[in-house]
Amino acid sequence: MGRSPCCDKTGLKKGPWTQEEDLKLTKYIQIHGPGSWRTIPKNAGLQRCGKSCRLRWTNYLRPDIKRGRFSFEEEEEIIIQLHSVLGNKWSAIAARLPGRTDNEIKNYWNTNIRKKLFHNGIDPVTHAPHLDLSDLSTILNLAQFNLSNLLSLQTLVNPDVSKLVTLLASSLSNQENQEMLLNNHINTMNQSPNQQTQNCNSMHLSPPSSQPLDKANAVHENDEPYFFYHLVNFSDQTSLENVVTPFSNDNSVTLPNHSPQFTTQASENLSFSRPGFEV
DNA sequence: AACTACGGCAACCGCTCTGTA
DNA sequence: TTACAGAGCGGTTGCCGTAGT
Numbered sequence: 030m031g032r033s034p035c036c037d038k039t040g041l042k043k044g045p046w047t048q049e050e051d052l053k054l055t056k057y058i059q060i061h062g063p064g065s066w067r068t069i070p071k072n073a074g075l076q077r078c079g080k081s082c083r084l085r086w087t088n089y090l091r092p093d094i095k096r097g098r099f100s101f102e103e104e105e106e107i108i109i110q111l112h113s114v115l116g117n118k119w120s121a122i123a124a125r126l127p128g129r130t131d132n133e134i135k136n137y138w139n140t141n142i143r144k145k146l147f148h149n150g151i152d153p154v155t156h157a158p159h160l161d162l163s164d165l166s167t168i169l170n171l172a173q174f175n176l177s178n179l180l181s182l183q184t185l186v187n188p189d190v191s192k193l194v195t196l197l198a199s200s201l202s203n204q205e206n207q208e209m210l211l212n213n214h215i216n217t218m219n220q221s222p223n224q225q226t227q228n229c230n231s232m233h234l235s236p237p238s239s240q241p242l243d244k245a246n247a248v249h250e251n252d253e254p255y256f257f258y259h260l261v262n263f264s265d266q267t268s269l270e271n272v273v274t275p276f277s278n279d280n281s282v283t284l285p286n287h288s289p290q291f292t293t294q295a296s297e298n299l300s301f302s303r304p305g306f307e308v
Numbered sequence: 309a310a311c312t313a314c315g316g317c318a319a320c321c322g323c324t325c326t327g328t329a
Numbered sequence: 330t331t332a333c334a335g336a337g338c339g340g341t342t343g344c345c346g347t348a349g350t
Binding site: 044045065066067079080083087117118119120131132135 | 334335336337338339340343344
Binding site: 045085089139 | 319
C-alpha cells in the first residue's frame, strides 16, 4: 500500500521560488508563525506544496540564516569534526552551527570539504588516512606497521585474504621483509584456531566473531571489495564489526577511524591524531 | 563570440520517524 | 495495537553561472 501524497499536487507549482512567493510566505509566517505546513500554502495564497513551503522557509527565508561562505578556521573545522563523529547527520551538525541549514552544510560538504579531504589523503567517509596500496612502503614507514601481526589476523577472516597477503608482500621493495611476512603468514596458517585466537589476544584484539566473518564472506561472494581487520585498538571497546573496513576496488586501503584519535596496539608506536587538513 | 564542461546550490523526492485517534 | 497524517531528514536532481577552449 503506497503512501498518499503529502498534498494534492495537481496544479501546484514546482521549481524556483519567485520574489512574490517569498514575500507571501514570509508575511504569512511573520504573522501566524510556522504552524501546520499543509495549510500554510492555502492560507498564504500560494500554489505550492506544504513541504515545498517548509523547505523554502527553513533553507532560505528564515531570518536567522547566516548567508555567505563558510569560514575555514571555524565553521569548516567544526563541520569536519562533527562529521567524524555524527556522520551524515546533517541536521544534527546544523544544530551546532547557528545560522546554517542542514541543506547548506550538506551541499558545502559534498562540493568542497569532501574533495579537500580526499585530496589530502583522507577518506571523507571514515576520516581515516586513505592510502594507496601501490605505495605500501608509505604505510610501513609512516606507521611502523607490524604487518606480520596483521597477516596472522587476516587469515582468520577469509582465506582469500591470502591473496591480499601475497599482493602486500610483492609490493614490498625489501626482500627481507617479504620473506618475513610470507613466513609469518604460512606459520599462522598452520596454527590451530586456538593459537590464532591467542595471537589476537596478545594484540589486544577480539578474535573475529561469526558476524563480521559472515559479512566478509558475503561481500566476497558478490565480488564486492574484500574486508579485512585492522590492528586497531579502540578505547571505547568498539565491536569488531565496526573495525571491518572495505578494501576498495580502486586499489587503496582505508584505515578506520571512529574517533578523533586512535592508535594501533600492535606497534605501540603508531598514533594518529585527527588527520591534518590543509588547504 | 559561441560552445562546452564543470561546479555550486536550491529544490524535489521518497523514506523514516513521531504523534494521535 | 494499528493505521494514518504530518513533519523531518538525507540523497539526488536539475538549473544556472562561470571558466575554459
